[in-house]
Amino acid sequence: MERDELGAWLRLLLTPGLGPVSVRRLLAAFGSPQAVLSQSAAALRQVVNARQAQALNGGDEAALDGWRELLVKSWDWLHAPDALEQRAIVALGEPGYPAALLHMEDPPLMLHLMGRLEGLHEGRLWTGPLAERRCLAVVGSRNPTPQGALNAQQFARSLGEAGLVIVSGLALGVDGAAHEGALSESDVHANPARAATVAVVGTGLDQVYPKRHAALARRIAAQGVIVSEYPLGTPPLSENFPRRNRLIAALSCATLVVEAAPQSGSLITARLALELGKEVLAIPGSIHNPQSRGCHALIRQGAKLVESAQDVLEELPAWAGVAAAAASMPNRDDASETTEATETPEAMDEALDPSEPHERLLAALGADPVSLDALQARTGWPTAQLQAKLMALELNGEVARLPGGLLQRLLRA
Structure with missing residues (x-):
């Protein structure tokens, strides 16, 4: 321009x-x-x-x-x-403008972009790896449970391995975890044409919000693309973030909601995706977790329930090719099998080898948050012994402590 x-x-x-x-x-x-x-x-x-x-x-x-x-x-x-990254400003109707946004009622009149913009001015940016059919929105709570953040990261990593571009909003929580997961599988040198992730932000591109994501934004600019419809200097105004959600939905073929409270902004993205005729998918969670209620509501309304990255790929016929390539992906652990074996210490001893105390403790934790008192009742171990084993699992990234003194096992997606 x-x-x-x-x-x-x-x-x-x-x-x-x-x-x-x-x-x-x-x-x-x-x-x-x-x-x-x-x-x-x-x-x-x-x-x-x-x-x-x-x-x-x-x-x-x-x-x-x-x-x-x-x-x-x-x-x-x-x-x-x-500048360490490529930068561009494209207006409605120009070759570098994403065709997916033209289906919206109110497409942005101008977009600011920075990152891996090879081919932008020839109109190839949005017809190659960043074409709508190859992009998946991954959204969710700004305050996810440790399991929710882990799910977002692992789903994004697995789907990135399958060749999909992860689109999210650079917010705290699920957004940041999704970007991190996508970036962990990006190899710029091995595949210079591929962008790992797209961050659609609600500020001008001369600033980062939240500030703690400054390093993450630099990594996205090096291995993906950051997009904003707002002029430089635009601060993080609250009304801008729901509006940017419509771009996340429009740029993607489908939207995956990882965790969401009933009034979450992620549900706005899901609604906008449905209005655009896009698929909406949701990961179920514990009935005791308020952050799962938005996902459960979406599932009741017809969103596809998914438990693994392979489930996501199989729900989208346009991605049949990459789904076949990802068929060897491991599925999410089936929490119900371990939960049934955690009712009493005696039941656990029958199901698990008592010589493997860490496995026994993981089984006792189950899939839902649990208090220390309840965990002690399930295992029958003295407090000091139980705390020592929990600390070992925490250091190994298998258990997280939640507000209110609760503990939760981190299940691998």
């Missing part, structure tokens, strides 16, 4: 009182931002109201100063000599 064209787009988008619907009407009528800005007030009033036409035809000086400052900032960002 040339500087003059970028300036015209920014001038149009920053005009006070002019929303996306009005901008699209103007573009449909006159063809380009430059053409819109060259129209007389009388011509503009044929498309928008008098106040909007006046703002476009002249506007107050403060608004014009803001547009000029943003143009300088955006141009400098695009051509920063010390």
